[in-house]
Amino acid sequence: MTEFDPALLAAAQTSKAWPFEEAKKLLKRYPDGKPGGAPVLFETGYGPSGLPHIGTFQEVLRTTLVRRAYEVLTGGAPTRLLAFSDDMDGLRKVPDNVPSRDRLEPHLGQPLSRIPDPFDAGFESFAAHNNAMLRRFLDRFGFEYEFVSASERYNSGAFDAALVGVLTQYQAILDIMLPTLRAERAATYSPVLPISPATGRVLQVPVEVVDAAAGLIRFTDEDGQVVEQSALGGQAKLQWKVDWAMRWVALGVDYEMYGKDLTDSGIQSGRIAQVLGGRKPDGLIYELFLDENGEKISKSRGNGLTIDQWLAYGSEESLGFYLFREPKSAKSLHVGVIPRAVDEYWQFREKLADQPVEQQLGNPVWHLLGATDPARGGAGDSLPVTYGLLLNLVGVLGAGATRDQVWSYLGNYIADPDPARHPALDVLVERALAYNRDYVAPTLVRRAPAPGEAAALRALDAELAALPEDTPADALQTLVYEIGKHEEFGFAALRDWFKALYETLLGSSQGPRMGSFIALYGIANTRRLIAEALDGAG
Incomplete structure (x- = not known):
């Protein structure tokens, strides 16, 4: 078990920082710790129907911050974090932001993990490609997590016992869900979605439970044939809200946050989890990200920033900083917010070393550095030049400015203008050059003075x-x-x-x-x- 400074432990108990407030929910859930000393299980969910965006990444970051806060509050109690991919979902529409869209059309309705990769990047499926993109960044940022694939769990039979539980409680689940649906939808609704043996598509059809204990179901296939087959071993998946609840119970999830748009889903899934003999996880309901037009960000529309786009113009630390603050307030998420996020991150980082521990726990940088160790991350570091000032310099130098040019000017301002001695600044020089080239230079117009x-x-x-x-x-x-x-x-x-x-x-x-x-x-x-x-x- 990790050892923490007593002053840190005391300050954490009274801290109003949102990660600590969230972590205290878990203390109420398990006042004496999780039974048997088992790890408290955190989960994040991801639907790989489109390329990962920052909204996906933020769930892992924010959940990790709550996880670390819980570890501090408990003096190092064991935890785990699962990054769960819903890659058994059927592809409902072809995303706008993928190549070879015509190649995906014949696979509409099939599980994402059984559709060829349109990117031709050597992955076994569309879902595998998108999963790899998510994991690539999570690994780059240094998250500690376990990746879990819905397809692997369904296909391997790891979810079979939980599926039998769903079939056993089939009517009770219908009693929860049907009153929430429109009449037309309720007429064909089934908690279980069989996979057609003829087309491989995930079917939205009524299902009859033939033998719950054996996992046997009956339904009418797309060609009109009545099919009797097992719902186990990857031959069916669950409807979204039922799937969510089943996963909570099967995996023993204790904490999962989700967006405001899933508030009702969370309520219904929580009731289903109780029917299945489990308990709804604790969690934060966060506000959604909006694009520059104030519209909700969508993976399929591609109207939000990708992780790579942020990192082309800003730093990893600034991304974390922007996502940390005020999770219950809606935020605009576009390239225009990056420069301020970079500079504000460094302002908070510079303050950290001189703050008493109580204030440190309210400083976003303390959380982002995983600062359970006061020496970790170089608390108190500062930049000799702000990102905003760099952008002004590069703007004057023009779209053709180079890294060496910028550093030659930095010699006017700092005593040791050596990129090797200022690696964080050197990263921002490159980002400023890119940001100026793509977004600033085309808009700069000097007017004549009055x-x-x-x-x-x-x-x-x-x-x-x-x-x-x-x-x-x-x-x-x-x-x-x-x-x-x-x-x-x-x-x-x-x-x-x-x-x-x-x-x-x-x-x-x-x-x-x-x-x-x-x-x-x-x-x-x-x-x-x-x-x-x-x-x-x-």
């Missing part, structure tokens, strides 16, 4: 001309402030002066602390920007 703005720029240029290149950023910032305060230039407020600087020099309506930018870009280079702006003023 007469009062031009006069202020000339005054700034004159002041800069008298300063050495190594003038500190704070001194430069003070200089910029003082010029903006001069009534003769006509700025109603300082923010108007800064907006003018951003729009005329950087081509954007928003920007960094100008003192920091000038120190990074260089006084001489900044004066050239001013000269270009003044040329545009006519």
